[in-house]
Amino acid sequence: MFTDARTLPDQTSLEADLAIIGGGVAGITLARTLAGSGISVCVVEAGGLEPDPEVQSLYEGENTGIDYSPSATRLRLFGGSSNHWGGYCRPLDAIDFEQRDWVPFSGWPFAIDELIPYYEPAAEIVEVAPGRFDDRKYWQRVTGEKLPGLATGRMRLQFVQFSSPTRFGSRYGDELKAAANTRILLNANVTRISASDDARGVKRLAIRTLNGLTHSVKARYYVLAAGGLENARILLLSNNVIQAGLGNQNDLVGRFFMEHPHMGGFAEMVVADLNRLPKILRERVMAEGRSAKAAFNPTQAFLREHRLLNATFMMGVAGKYSADQLPEAANANDTARRDMLMAARRFLTDNDDAVKPGHPDEFGVWLGIGGSCEQAPNPDSRVSLSTQHDALDLAKIKLNWRLTEQDRLSFYTHLHSLPLEFGALGIGRLREMVADQSDWPQPLGGGSHHMGTTRMSDDPLRGVVDHNCKVHAVDNLYVAGSSVFPTSGASNPTLTLVALTLRLADHLKGRIR
Amino acid sequence: MTAGRRSLLSTCGIRRCTRRTFLLSALLSLTAYGFGSNRYSLANSGPEPCVEPPWLWKTIADRQSAARIGQAYLDAHPEYRHCHTLITDIERTLKRQDTSISLTTDANQTASALQRLLRQEYAHGEVVSVAGWVLSKTEARLYGLVAMIGQPLL
Numbered sequence: 001m002f003t004d005a006r007t008l009p010d011q012t013s014l015e016a017d018l019a020i021i022g023g024g025v026a027g028i029t030l031a032r033t034l035a036g037s038g039i040s041v042c043v044v045e046a047g048g049l050e051p052d053p054e055v056q057s058l059y060e061g062e063n064t065g066i067d068y069s070p071s072a073t074r075l076r077l078f079g080g081s082s083n084h085w086g087g088y089c090r091p092l093d094a095i096d097f098e099q100r101d102w103v104p105f106s107g108w109p110f111a112i113d114e115l116i117p118y119y120e121p122a123a124e125i126v127e128v129a130p131g132r133f134d135d136r137k138y139w140q141r142v143t144g145e146k147l148p149g150l151a152t153g154r155m156r157l158q159f160v161q162f163s164s165p166t167r168f169g170s171r172y173g174d175e176l177k178a179a180a181n182t183r184i185l186l187n188a189n190v191t192r193i194s195a196s197d198d199a200r201g202v203k204r205l206a207i208r209t210l211n212g213l214t215h216s217v218k219a220r221y222y223v224l225a226a227g228g229l230e231n232a233r234i235l236l237l238s239n240n241v242i243q244a245g246l247g248n249q250n251d252l253v254g255r256f257f258m259e260h261p262h263m264g265g266f267a268e269m270v271v272a273d274l275n276r277l278p279k280i281l282r283e284r285v286m287a288e289g290r291s292a293k294a295a296f297n298p299t300q301a302f303l304r305e306h307r308l309l310n311a312t313f314m315m316g317v318a319g320k321y322s323a324d325q326l327p328e329a330a331n332a333n334d335t336a337r338r339d340m341l342m343a344a345r346r347f348l349t350d351n352d353d354a355v356k357p358g359h360p361d362e363f364g365v366w367l368g369i370g371g372s373c374e375q376a377p378n379p380d381s382r383v384s385l386s387t388q389h390d391a392l393d394l395a396k397i398k399l400n401w402r403l404t405e406q407d408r409l410s411f412y413t414h415l416h417s418l419p420l421e422f423g424a425l426g427i428g429r430l431r432e433m434v435a436d437q438s439d440w441p442q443p444l445g446g447g448s449h450h451m452g453t454t455r456m457s458d459d460p461l462r463g464v465v466d467h468n469c470k471v472h473a474v475d476n477l478y479v480a481g482s483s484v485f486p487t488s489g490a491s492n493p494t495l496t497l498v499a500l501t502l503r504l505a506d507h508l509k510g511r512i513r
Numbered sequence: 514m515t516a517g518r519r520s521l522l523s524t525c526g527i528r529r530c531t532r533r534t535f536l537l538s539a540l541l542s543l544t545a546y547g548f549g550s551n552r553y554s555l556a557n558s559g560p561e562p563c564v565e566p567p568w569l570w571k572t573i574a575d576r577q578s579a580a581r582i583g584q585a586y587l588d589a590h591p592e593y594r595h596c597h598t599l600i601t602d603i604e605r606t607l608k609r610q611d612t613s614i615s616l617t618t619d620a621n622q623t624a625s626a627l628q629r630l631l632r633q634e635y636a637h638g639e640v641v642s643v644a645g646w647v648l649s650k651t652e653a654r655l656y657g658l659v660a661m662i663g664q665p666l667l
Contacts, residue, residue: 151636335581340646342575343582343656347628419647423635426628431645 002177004048005188005209012215014185016042017512019205019219021190021234022226023047024080025494026480026501028168028176029125030223033505035179039512042217043176043184044205046226047077049169054210054391058189061229061397062386066444068259070399073448074227078186079169081227081448087165088492089128090158091119091499093310095300096374096489102307105256105377106487109458109467118499125498127171128161128290135159139294142287145278147294151424154302154417160314162284162291163494188215189392193222193238193477195246202246202477208392221512223504225480228257228450232383232483233397235454235464235471247454247471252464254383256455257401258488259446260372266441267415269315270341271428272348272364282317282367296421297490298414309410310490311373313418318368337366340429348426367428369418372447373411374490375403383453403440412437449493454483468507469500480504563596565662566604568616568623573659583660585644586653599658606630606651627651 005012018034020027023045031043047055055077061070075083092112099107123129132138139159140147150156176182185207192206202222207215224231232254236245245253271277279285284293296313303310321338341364375381381402385395412434419430434441457463460472469484471477480501482493489496573579587594593602604616607623610630616623634640634649641653648656 151632152638336644336646339578339581342578343573344652345574346572346624347631347652416647420635420638420640423640423647423649424632426632430647432642432647433645435645 001182002049002173002184002186004186005207005215006211006213008213008215010213010215012213013204014042014183014215014217016040016183016217016219018042018221018223018508019044019217020223020225020480021193021205022080022224022230022481023078023169023184023186024225024227024481025082025085025168026225026497027223028079028172029498029501030225030480030505030508031176031179031182031184032125032172033502034509035176035182037509038181039509040181041183042219043182044188044190044207044217045078045184045186046189047075048186049078049173051075051077051083055187058390058392059230060390061399062388063399063401065381065400065402068399068401068446070229070397073446074229074450077169078173078184079167082166082168082494084448085163085165085167085494086492087126087163089123089126089131089161089163089495090133090295090312090491091115091131092489092491092496093297093300095303096310096487096491100304100307103309103376103487105379105455105462107457108486109456109463115496115499115503118502119495121502122495122498123161125166125502126163126495127166128163128495131161132290132292133159133161139280139287139292143278143280143285145280147278147280148425148427150421152417152420153299154414155296155421156299157281157294158297158312159280159292160295162293185217190226190234191237191392191394192240193224193234193246195238195241195474197241199241199246200473201475210391221476221478221508223478223480223508224454225501227481228453228483229383229397229399231479231481232257232453233385233395236383236385237394247464247474247477249473250461252455252462254453255379255381256377256452256486257381257383257399257450258375258377258452258485259401260449260488260490260492261375261403261407261411261440262370262372262445262447263411263441264368264370264443266371266434267369267418267430267432268318268337269367269369269418269422269428269430270337270344270364271367272341272345274317274365276348276425276427277367282315296418298417302417306413308413309374309376309407311371311411311414312490313369313371313414315367315369317365320365321363336431338363340431344429348428369430371411371415372490373407373414374488375407377452377455377487378402378404401446408440411440447492449482449488451482451485451488451493454479455486456484457486469504478504478508563600563662566600566616568620568627569655569658569662571620571624572627572655576659579656579659580662581660582643582646582648583653583656583658586641586648586657587660589643590641590653590657593654593657594661596658596661599654599661603627603651603654603658627655
């Protein structure tokens with residue numbers, strides 16, 4: 001059932017076994033999984049069914065770190081940020097879960113094995129199943145192209161599968177609407193999670209609407225699933241008992257904010273014979289109804305040996321050169337690319353013959369390379385409360401996203417691996433475009449991946465939630481979503497957060513019954 | 514003063530060089546440059562004439578492009594601004610990889626060996642940066658060699 005909180009009588013009080021704050025990817029996944037279980041669920045969603053600028057403006061905030069928009073990188077409506085999701089799916093790597101002595105604050109409370117049973121069901125939910133994320137033989141078979149064996153031991157090929165992308169609100173809304181035990185409360189802004197006097201439990205959720213109404217939701221259990229920025233904000237705002245905010249007795253809520261730094265324009269590659277670069281390495285391919293593209297990721301051995309953070313790179317054809325264009329070069333970059341294509345031509349084939357391009361006029365291509373990387377958990381990279389207030393008179397967030405030298409050096413080390421791989425294969429030559437590597441490539445942005453602000457650790461001094469995603473010292477409050485990630489890896493977080501939510505659902509089923 | 518000009522002056526000697534010997538030297542050098550693709554032509558390389566190795570043009574697809582990249586390499590690595598140094602270095606590296614290789618009799622074999630060598634150097638991270646391009650050391654030196662052979666004389 002859908003209910004618009006703006007249409008309820010003022011000071012309505014609703015009850016359920018479980019209240020879920022947020023109707024985005026995690027919230028909808030959790031509600032769907034519990035539908036039919038006999039557990040009554042109330043999803044409290046701050047937005048409506050359609051985008052609304054007034055509602056979206058509640059996500060605005062102050063930014064004091066790397067240039068970043070707290071409002072443009074998330075969406076406040078049913079379905080949440082799945083409404084602008086790009087659809088990239090790949091699980092985290094096993095090493096991402098490990099405590100690595102060269103990565104401060106690293107280590108999940110469990111190994112990847114704990115999540116493996118949930119990854120395939122998660123792949124079904126985001127509509128990419130079956131997941132073939134590291135199945136090289138499969139992609140060779142279905143594309144009919146032999147994939148190169150990387151030669152340096154630095155990099156390996158993995159495969160990103162693309163969801164259509166699944167818009168969780170429209171895809172699963174009707175299903176939830178029909179579920180007997182599920183209520184979706186729309187346009188309902190949680191202004192506070194009210195704790196009991198001893199702060200060991202949550203009593204109710206205080207709700208306010210933009211048309212001036214106040215309501216409450218009371219439940220036996222609560223799951224905060226409002227996204228990586230808002231989860232921290234709501235806990236910090238919930239300070240009726242613990243002044244620093246609920247779950248924040250150790251000053252960890254909002255700290256360790258992580259993104260995946262995304263860069264472009266830092267390198268390009270020329271390839272004389274495109275036939276030598278299988279299509280799946282340079283563009284999305286459709287096979288057996290699935291869309292996929294190869295990504296270049298560091299091997300775990302290389303990460304360990306050089307004590308690096310994780311990263312991922314993908315490439316795409318950016319331009320072609322035809323034989324009849326050769327004498328004239330448009331600019332210095334064109335000259336440089338053409339010179340390299342012509343000079344290295346005989347090295348970019350498996351035999352001594354001249355390269356045979358796929359098209360008689362085609363002389364070669366150049367490819368752009370995009371990359372993103374893991375950032376090390378950093379307590380100074382954080383979300384806190386601003387002195388500015390929103391239309392509901394709540395403190396806005398103040399975001400201070402910070403990166404470290406370790407992050408940057410790690411990224412450049414991986415960047416240096418790419419020309420070695422392509423040179424060793426005789427596929428292409430790569431040009432690094434960043435003159436001063438003492439700084440990040442520009443422009444530097446994020447992937448709208450908000451992680452780490454309610455990090456998971458069984459040690460309350462190192463994490464906000466425990467391995468079950470329950471807030472330390474609060475008996476009936478859990479957190480879902482990528483805010484619980486202790487480390488980010490280099491994979492987009494959606495698939496993993498869905499898998500984690502399915503795991504949480506199993507835990508809650510056992511606990512609530 | 515260009516390298517070519519320096520070379521001419523050193524060939525005939527700055528003090529003793531008459532107009533006639535200067536022009537003769539220039540003619541000889543220009544001839545060498547014009548026949549640069551011949552296997553044993555002379556080319557300008559510094560104090561001594563440079564004999565192009567027979568395998569060079571089996572590996573380089575385009576002389577001008579390679580020379581432009583090679584010049585960038587030489588600008589950053591002036592210690593390699595001697596074609597004998599470059600040739601010796603390249604051939605020694607090749608022979609280290611394949612002791613049985615004959616560098617004078619089979620240019621095709623040498624070209625194939627060079628290609629294998631370059632790939633090995635990439636695989637082992639034996640690379641240099643040339644104007645942003647990440648090139649195997651031997652590849653960069655090959656282009657440097659082309660740049661030296663292809664330099665205009667006057």
